[in-house]
Amino acid sequence: MKITVNGRSHDVDAPAEMPLLWVLRDELQITGVKYGCGIAQCGACTVHVDGEAVRSCQLAIGDLEGDVTTIEGLGTPDALHFIQEAWIEHQVAQCGYCQSGQMMQAASLLSENPAPSDEDIDDAMSGNLCRCGTYPRIRAAVKSAAAKLEL
Ligand code: FES
Numbered sequence: 001m002k003i004t005v006n007g008r009s010h011d012v013d014a015p016a017e018m019p020l021l022w023v024l025r026d027e028l029q030i031t032g033v034k035y036g037c038g039i040a041q042c043g044a045c046t047v048h049v050d051g052e053a054v055r056s057c058q059l060a061i062g063d064l065e066g067d068v069t070t071i072e073g074l075g076t077p078d079a080l081h082f083i084q085e086a087w088i089e090h091q092v093a094q095c096g097y098c099q100s101g102q103m104m105q106a107a108s109l110l111s112e113n114p115a116p117s118d119e120d121i122d123d124a125m126s127g128n129l130c131r132c133g134t135y136p137r138i139r140a141a142v143k144s145a146a147a148k149l150e151l
């Protein structure tokens with residue numbers, strides 16, 4: 001089947017039931033997306049499908065409808081996405097393992113709600129776990145990114 005990831009079309013030879021996560025990581029070597037739990041409980045595997053945050057561990061490739069964006073496609077090294085800039089500004093990452101999923105979730109939140117309250121942020125981000133406990137910095141970075149959207 002053909003799938004589009006980060007603006008590039010790929011021919012993928014994989015069983016229809018294979019989760020998108022494994023297609024991205026193992027077939028396409030797009031490894032910014034991470035495996036955490038495999039059961040929709042951690043958010044490490046979050047990518048966008050047509051701009052909406054989805055858990056790629058739970059989406060069978062045969063059910064994919066839409067274009068996929070991963071952290072590699074959110075910005076470029078020369079032109080970071082404003083979420084990535086905010087993450088750097090607030091030095092959010094510790095080990096970093098969860099952070100691509102966190103940023104993809106946050107980008108999706110801000111595309112739907114450009115001025116989220118603390119409660120909105122906590123609600124939207126509650127499914128993305130961080131074992132390093134970076135939650136206060138994540139919230140600060142999301143607020144900082146939202147403030148830039150207002151400019
Ligand atoms: S690996 Fe998909 S939610 Fe944890």
Ligand code: FES
Binds near residue numbers: 098
């Ligand atoms: S930064 Fe280590 S798990 Fe989140």
